[in-house]
Amino acid sequence: MRVKLALEQFPTYGYRRLACVLGENRKPIQRILQLKGWQVRKRPQGFRPRAKSLPSVASRPDERWATDLTHVWCGKDRRASLAVIIDCCTREILGWRLSDNGSSKTAEAALEEALIYRLGVLGRVQQPLALRSDNGLVFSSRHYTGTVKAYGLTQEFTTPYTPEQNGLVERFFRSLKEECIWLHRFESLGQARVVIDRWIRYYNEERPHQSLNYVAPRAHLALTG
Structure with missing residues (x-):
């Protein structure tokens, strides 16, 4: 069936x-x-206070991006950092990097990949563009904030202890882990990159997104961009 x-x-x-x-x-x-009896069980929600300000939304592509980091176990290569950049309008993953070179360099590489993908070259953006992140050591470091400023983006931070203010990235990571990472036991960093790359391509190009009226992010970009 x-x-x-x-x-x-x-x-x-x-x-x-x-x-x-x-x-x-x-x-x-x-x-x-x-x-x-094949229904997916809903996870218990409990009480979740919602932020009343700074929602991670945007009315057009490239108005606001959001970024965050998580970690992936890569077998013999041990733990690696995964950084992503997501467009808050289209929900498309614009750039990502999985690396064991350190969280700061990984986050910077993901941002530069997003800039190259959307602008074609590395350089200052020509229109207002906000970059949302939490207040972690990586994103608030002098090196990272200097990089963001050099490319002309406006950095904005969520209120401490309110991950829901960066909810789009949080939701993406949950989907990535449930539908990809937790279904595999990676033996190496290289294997993890291949599998995650394949899933992110699927996410951007094919995966139906409820908040986008069940179209994929790339299709939504074609409609709005």
């Missing part, structure tokens, strides 16, 4: 996203999942 095969391939998808992947109406997919 196509539904079961799709659910095996995308075990974290609900009926809406499965219906989009299969090109089917949502209601029949929902009924099949209910009858078969």
Whole structure:
């Protein structure tokens, strides 16, 4: 059955996203999942205070980017840092870097990859562009803030202990871990790069995004950019 095969391939998808992947109406997919007991269990939410200011949103592409770091275990190469840059309008991953060279260099490399991808060359941006991050040592370091300033971006920090203010990156990392990283046991940094690169390409070009009316980020960019 196509539904079961799709659910095996995308075990974290609900009926809406499965219906989009299969090109089917949502209601029949929902009924099949209910009858078969294949529904994805919702994680308990509990109380989560929401930030009332500085939402990580944007009304157009390249108005606000957001960045963050996480860590990935890479077998014999041990722990590596993963930095990403996401567009807060399109949700597209513009640049990323997985490296064991240190978090600061990794974060800078991801930013420069995003600038090259969107501008074609490294240089100062010609229109206002904000870069959202937390207050961690990497993003508040003199070296990183100097790099951001040199490229003409306006750096903005979230309120301490409010990760929801950088929610787009937090949500991306959760999806990446649930749908990719936690499904593999990487033996090396090189293997992790190959697998993560493949998933990010899928995320940008094919993965339906609920907040984008179930189109992928690259398709949303074509509609808005």
